[in-house]
Amino acid sequence: MDKTILDKINRFTRRKLSEDEVYVFSVILCDNDIDRDCERFSDGALEALRQRFIGKTGIFDHDPSTVNQNARIFHTELITDEERKNACGEPYKYLKAMAYMVRTDENKNLIAEIDGGIKKEVSISCSAAKRICSVCGNDKNVTSCAHVKGRSYGGRLCHTVLDDITDAYEWSFVAVPAQVNAGVTKKYSEEDTVKAAVSCISEADDELRRDIRRLAYFAGGRAAADIASLSAAGLTTKQLIALRRSFEEQCGRGRAEVQLAPDAEETDPTEGFSMR
Ligand SMILES: [Zn+2]
Numbered sequence: 001m002d003k004t005i006l007d008k009i010n011r012f013t014r015r016k017l018s019e020d021e022v023y024v025f026s027v028i029l030c031d032n033d034i035d036r037d038c039e040r041f042s043d044g045a046l047e048a049l050r051q052r053f054i055g056k057t058g059i060f061d062h063d064p065s066t067v068n069q070n071a072r073i074f075h076t077e078l079i080t081d082e083e084r085k086n087a088c089g090e091p092y093k094y095l096k097a098m099a100y101m102v103r104t105d106e107n108k109n110l111i112a113e114i115d116g117g118i119k120k121e122v123s124i125s126c127s128a129a130k131r132i133c134s135v136c137g138n139d140k141n142v143t144s145c146a147h148v149k150g151r152s153y154g155g156r157l158c159h160t161v162l163d164d165i166t167d168a169y170e171w172s173f174v175a176v177p178a179q180v181n182a183g184v185t186k187k188y189s190e191e192d193t194v195k196a197a198v199s200c201i202s203e204a205d206d207e208l209r210r211d212i213r214r215l216a217y218f219a220g221g222r223a224a225a226d227i228a229s230l231s232a233a234g235l236t237t238k239q240l241i242a243l244r245r246s247f248e249e250q251c252g253r254g255r256a257e258v259q260l261a262p263d264a265e266e267t268d269p270t271e272g273f274s275m276r
Contacts, residue, residue, distance in 0.1 A: 008074045009100045012055060022100045023111050027122050029053060029076075029171055031094035033086040034159045038149035040086070042132075042163040046095050049126060050076045052168035053097055058122075060110060060173045071099040073171070087157065097171075114173075124171045129164040143208070143241055208240040209233075215247035 001019045009024075010016050030049060034040045041049070058071045075098040084092035101107055131140040135153045138145040140160060147158045209232045216228030228247070232240060 005075075005098070012072055012074055017102065021103055023103050023107075023114075024098060024100050025071075025114050026096055026098045027058075027171070027173075029095045029097050029122055029124050031086070031092065032090065033092060034088070034157065038157070038159040039131075039162055040088075040159060042161050043093065045128065045163050045165045046078055046093060048165035049124070049168055050078050050095055052126075052165065053095070053124075053171065056168060056170055058099060058171040058173060071101045073097045073099045087159075122171055122173060125169040126165055127167040127169075128162040129166045130162070132161040132163055134159045134161055142237065205237055205240060208237070208244055212240065212244050212247060215244065215250075219247060219250050 001024065005024060006017070006019060006022075009022055030041055030046065032040055032043065032046060053073050053076050056073050058073065060070070077096050079094055079096050081092045081094070086092050101111065103111065129141065132138070133140060133145050133147050133149075135147040135156070135158050136145050138147075147153060149158050149160050151158050209229065212232045213225045213229050217225035228243075232243060235243065
């Protein structure tokens with residue numbers, strides 16, 4: 001074993017381990033291809049994950065006999081395979097990690113399985129503050145758009161691009177039988193995503209509040225706009241989106257009756273207004 005590998009490992013251990021004590025293996029954590037959830041990581045996301053996964057512990061789940069057995073990533077690298085293209089036609093990029101386990105009697109079988117290539121599926125857990133629609137660039141963490149992932153628009157598959165990684169939590173080996181597309185899955189909790197995205201959201205919230213005011217004006221004039229602004233002040237993003245939607249519906253229904261009579265200092269209330 002390369003001495004630099006052992007040095008890297010020993011940065012994470014309480015005592016210096018010898019070459020015989022550790023088992024080193026590599027995994028592909030994720031890549032830039034569109035996965036079965038019709039999502040993919042942006043290049044920036046892959047680089048952020050590369051940095052954040054160093055030192056992270058991996059677990060072997062779905063198998064009670066592997067409880068308390070874990071591995072730790074001590075090295076990561078982004079690799080571009082120019083020969084292979086992802087579904088977008090870009091060179092295939094993947095995040096490879098090297099991990100180690102301290103050899104014990106208990107993990108002997110597990111190590112044999114990894115060596116035999118049986119445990120192939122890796123799942124990672126992370127937070128993405130942005131989830132961009134590949135068709136229109138809308139951030140789905142903030143607001144919705146009309147595009148449905150998995151559908152084709154102008155011959156291009158609509159998918160979600162995960163971007164702005166704010167945290168990486170853990171990775172796990174999922175014991176699955178060998179399959180054609182054995183590879184990477186990922187999971188993240190929406191709540192984490194939302195929490196981590198607070199700073200990006202405040203700007204988007206302002207935009208939502210402007211939309212709400214505009215729509216309220218559209219529906220009920222200046223007084224309605226003032227009331228809507230007041231009530232929108234303390235709302236969360238989700239509530240803002242819901243409120244905007246209800247105003248959009250109201251405007252959609254009542255548009256014929258709405259009399260547009262903006263007063264002088266009000267900017268055009270329909271400016272930027274669109275039904276989404
Ligand atoms: Zn879209």
